[in-house]
Amino acid sequence: MFVSLNWLKKYVDIDQLSPEDLAERITKSGIEVEGLEHFASPANNVVVGYVESCDKHPNADKLNLCQVNVGDETLQIICGAPNIATGQKVAVAKPGSVLPGNFKIKKAKLRGVESNGMICSLQELGVEEKFVPKEFASGIFVFPEDAEIGVDVTEPLNLDDIIMELGLTPNRSDALSMLGVAYEVAAILDVPIRLPHTDYHTDEEKAADQVSLTVEAKEQNPYYGAFLVKDVKIGPSPLWIRNYLMAAGIRPINNVVDITNYVLLEYGQPLHAFDFDKLGSNEVVVRMANEGEKLVTLDDQERTLSSEHLVITNGKEAIALAGVMGGADSEVTEQTTTVLIEAAYFDGQTIRKASKEFDLRSEASNRFEKGVDPNRVRKAGERACQLLQDYAGATVLDGVVEYDQLDYSEKTVTIWTSTINDRLGTNISNDQMADILRKLNFNYEQDGETFTVYAPTRRQDIVIFEDMLEEVARIFGYDNVPFTLPSGGAQAGGLTKQQELKRHINQFLEGAGLSETVTYSLTSKERVTELVSPEVAEKMVSSVSLAMPMSEEHSTLRLSILPEMLSSVAYNLARKQANVAYYELGSIFISKEEKVTKQPDEQLRIAGALTGEWLTHPWQQEKKVVDFFVVKGILEALFESLNIDVTFSQAKVDGMHPGRTAQLFINDRAIGFAGQVHPQLQKDYDLKETFVFDINFDYILEIHENEPKFAKIPRYPSVTRDIALVVDQSVQAGALEATIAHAGGELIKDIQVFDVYQGEHLAEGKKSIAFSLFYQDPERTLTDDEVEASYQAILEAVGKEHNAELRG
């Protein structure tokens, strides 16, 4: 809502405050002032002049040579505007004046003829082009005949106005009118309010004799008032109305349209003007539209209506889409003489549906949607009649043809000073309470600390106690509410086990060199099926898609963090950031239904992606590129930090390198995978060799024990034996290790691979894997015999199970 401060001054005195201070007070009391803008800028030495003569320039076809009376003198001015004519009153910038944009006006010679000033357009005086009335848009501005010659144009053109932009929350639709804003300002500044008068003479002819009214859609239209005015002379509206409309951001058109717009802004009540002679009948019938009924609206679009749309008809066909837009057939034109003014109350939901469906959001529909003030509907019609009488030469027919089932009752809310104080933590007295209600202009009855408040109908938002609590709080001032801390019983705050584990894992991975990302949960339909962990793919039935996505890119909820993370990696690669190590802990969304009808399962996953160099130390010629074992090492250390045993086994996962991917298991349960992205998919994402992992966090949480158990520190020395085994290349270290652990007995505390070799000195298709075996008994020193026995048992077992031989 744009509020002209000059206009506002008609209702309340605000001169005691600067515009900035006023804006601050309004903001602090409840309506945010989002901006203060100058409408134009005050004129400097620009006055109203009378064009005494206007002749062709002797040396230029398109220029005119004018003699302009500016009060104290007559100036010869050359003007190129196409609409200049003798007898006009115009805005004259005298020599020495400065126009917006620091444009200095000087005496000059144009094509050999002297010109002493400039005749101005509104744009040249700083008015935005889009608000300038069409007839003046490509030429100079022409004043009404009664303009006084020689006066400064600042005041008559409202050039010094300041426009306050209000950001209205949905509950404060009362401030969608100048009067609503005036009530608000009156309450804040504690000043009286002046309401506009709506008195007019009425003709002997009765409106009811000319037009009949039937409201069929009673629920959607509880009030309809038809006013009739005749002898209307269409022409420009008075300058002050045009000025205020422009200040409010509406382009003036003609007196009838301008007056309905003016009243809309003043009262917050939308009106519609029909050309009565083009109505097509003498009746108005308000009903729901028929299925498929057609209406050509003012914007010359043919609209196909349905039974959900409320229409105004002439008894036969629709002539307006109620509250949204009028019909083209009954539009007011230059020839119009009799006008039917509609002042009605339309149901907000009905209007909302129509304006949304046809994408016709207007000043009118916006107000109906939010609910207009019942007590201003008829009043607004009367105000329009009065203005049409005064400024369009209209004669107002007697009476208003109306249907009225509107609820005019004021809501009653009872408040108690003590309860208000309990809720606010304040110490407001009964007298202060009464004073606040008086400032708000609310009627009330007081009985000690009990106030029965009659909320005015302009404030539809006030219904319950808490609404009044807010009114009292904002007028009392939040700055005056003290600072206290809750007195309720002490409660220990804290993190849940899940949040603690999340933080542990985050910190571990960060310490291990990974940077946390936050990627989008919404991915594309194409990407969503990529890199889904096998155990997730097994469980899920469908992916979860938005009904109306904004783009294909973000249309489906992820089943893996990896696709969006890999896009981020590619983003970095494209910007020459080749070394990236990422992790993220976030939800995936698993639906077990063919067609989604309930919330999907949300599972937290830990995912990561690494590419490029891992460790480099150039001057020492060291360079370690990320490989499978970098990723595995990080994960092994992570699980060690959680005291969880995890096993890696060779696996095939869609989208992953078939030879460089492992599935992870805890207690034989699949919990995720790690490995290299398939070269084909890498290419697809524009990636270099990239390694990823994706693990089920929820399962880790399920089995993780928070409390580590104490284990005795061994007092007896350990014995180390090395064993190098030659096996077929297909035998995996993990399998050998498992056999060793099993055959070696309880005394083996640790097994470590320290060498893997294939090549010279070994037969084709063979490799050698060397292990260090650590033996220890916490209770005593080990004997050589015990160790030897274990060693032999191992040799025998690996020989049998893996055809392994001791390397010679």
Add this chain to the structure above:
Amino acid sequence: MKEQLQALEKEALQKVEEAISLKELQDVRVAYLGKKGPITEVLRGMGKLSKEERPVIGELANKVRGQIADAIDSKKADIEAEELEKQLAEETIDVTLPGRPVPTGGPHLLTSIVEEIEDLFIGMGFEVREGPEVETDYYNFEALNLPKGHPARDMQDSFYITEDILLRTHTSPVQARTMNMIQGERPVKMICPGKVYRRDTDDATHSHQFTQIEGLYVDKNVRMSDLKGVLDRFAKQMFGEERQIRLRPSFFPFTEPSVEMDISCKMCNGEGCSVCKKTGWIEILGAGLVHARVLEMAGYDPKVYSGFAFGMGPERIAMLKYGVDDIRHFYTNDIRFLKQYHQA
């Protein structure tokens, strides 16, 4: 014999003096003090001496022997010191060369901000609770006093999956779920951080996915002044002790009265600058007293219980605190951006 010993002493000391390595020194020791050395020889020949001469020569021989040994020891220490010095000189490195890097990672800026806020409210006795990102219409809207067709639903156009399931538009449903679970049996004091989604086109100030932290305290006798006190603590700890707060009336369907909280601008200390659009204040969060209908729906009697709620956007806080100029930075995951805030 006496002369012979003195000559030996002189000769040996001379050799010690001339020795330049531990090896040469050892040779001198063997040559003069060894079992086959000349002094031993002299001592061996003492049997031929007279009874009177024997102790004199013996004493002299031992003295000479001692002198030589001392000289050798002292020379040895000198050479060792010299050699150590030489070794250390050889071992000297250029300490200005770069060290071996350790891979470093770190948290995302949003996580840092969220954890900082979590810890701050935990310190004031709040629990941290989380809930599903895909919500039902009931918990996302209806339980929060936003029935179907409510005009305020326009404020947050949503991503629906079915008519009844959508991506949550705020983390308030976690509050509704928590209250619903407790059914008015005890107070609730919680914050709920998490991801939320709205139908916004991504640009410098909008993101279809963003983060929210909402707080809720429901108890007997919770007052607006308590909200002011708690938010003041939050603002001072988060933005600095000098910060002032102010509350302005606003509107949210789930609170009544509703307020917005501003903090005094850090850039200009409230004087007015471009950051605060010359107002001296910066909007940080929305809050209010929990709407009676919301309490009722969750099984709390609004005549007995009252409460306050607040909600804030970590992105906005991060942008203000660190001057991040585009919300998309949080989701692009440019490594250069992420690394800037690893120490934050």
